[in-house]
Amino acid sequence: MIMDRKKSEGSKSIVDKSRLVDESGLNSRIVSFVTKWEFILVVLLLLEIVVFSNLTPHFLNTFNLLNTTFTFSEKAILALPMIFIILSGDIDISVAGIMALSSFAMGYASSQGAGTGVLVLIGLCVGVIAGFFNGLLVTGLNMPAIAVTLASMTLFRGISQAILEDQAYTEYPEKFGYFGQGYIGDSMVPFELVLFLVLAVIMGFVLHKTTYGRKLYAIGNSSSAANFSGISVNKVRLTNFVLNGLFAGIAAVLLTSRIGSTRPNIATGFELEVITLVVLGGVSITGGKGNIFGVVLAIFLLGYLKFGMGLLNISAKVMIITTGALLIIAVLIPGFMDSTKARNKLKRQQNLETTEKNLNKGIDE
Secondary structure (H helix, E strand, O other), rough: HHHHHHHHHHHHHHHHHHHHHHHHHHHHHHHHHOOOOHHHHHHHHHHHHHHHHHOOOOOOOOHHHHHHHOOOOHHHHHHHHHHHHHHOOOOOHHHHHHHHHHHHHHHHHHOEEEHHHHHHHHHHHHHHHHHHHHHHHHHHHHOOOHHHHHHHHHHHHHHHHHHHOOOOOOOOOOOHHHHHOHHHHHHHHOOHHHHHHHHHHHHHHHHHHHHHHHHHHHHHHHHHHHHHOOOOHHHHHHHHHHHHHHHHHHHHHHHHHHHEEEEOOOOHHHHHHHHHHHOOOOOOOOOOOHHHHHHHHHHHHHHHHHHHHHOOOOHHHHHHHHHHHHHHHHHHHHHHHHHHHHHHHHHHHHHHHHHHHHHHHHHHH
């Protein structure tokens, strides 16, 4: 009878323990959700909207919110393939140089009488060739990506600067202006914004729903392990650079179309802003971690932050300082949260093991 009672009490303790684990699991899931970097970005974006809409009546205006996307759509498009680059443990700081070279090629072709379709094709092809050049040096010669792209950034922009000097190409076909200045039909929705959203959906599908996307995460976590598992690491990395070049070509078409001219300093500084967007979106600078959704949130967060600050006549210097501060936060906070979660998980596991030992000891007695 006594043994039966003890067994019954032991069983009851195990049931109580299982309930405790379930409650702990629920709490863990809630904590895990609210501490996700993407959730924090959503909260920051909503807070930003509330603050600026109260400070200025011109912020929460549909036309203004849509129209200001012209100022960051090219950078947003550049950020999409940069996710793939950084996820796989590489980096490309030559995207602005590629844009300058593509724009120069389009400007020269336009001065020779090329039509809109030919100009777009030239812009894209130059971008692809430049991206392939970067990828070939990185993978074929096993050179560090940052060294290669730093050199090619200077090379690509240097070509346009050497030929154009202080001149500019300003004669483009009228239809060419639609890509960077046009709207969808009779709506207020810019063509650039729609193009970015379509490309974001496509890239998100590739990253999260295909084998190629899984390869990127594997390479970013350990390129050696990925290579041993049968993944053609260099082939994937080369594809990333070519894709990055293609998107730089697209961005060059849009920016050249929007400003209606080609100058040697076009897109200067874009590379750092693009990397900022990607890292702010939660993509680990060391590779292996991140997603499209976080980067899209970061794009709108930073884009509308600059728009709101501009409406309040806040100086560009303050905007630069704010951007730098956000980048530091984006690097530090996710790492801090990950280490905190790991410590808490270890602590819960130790407590669970201690509880289990005590329960087993009680049943044995």
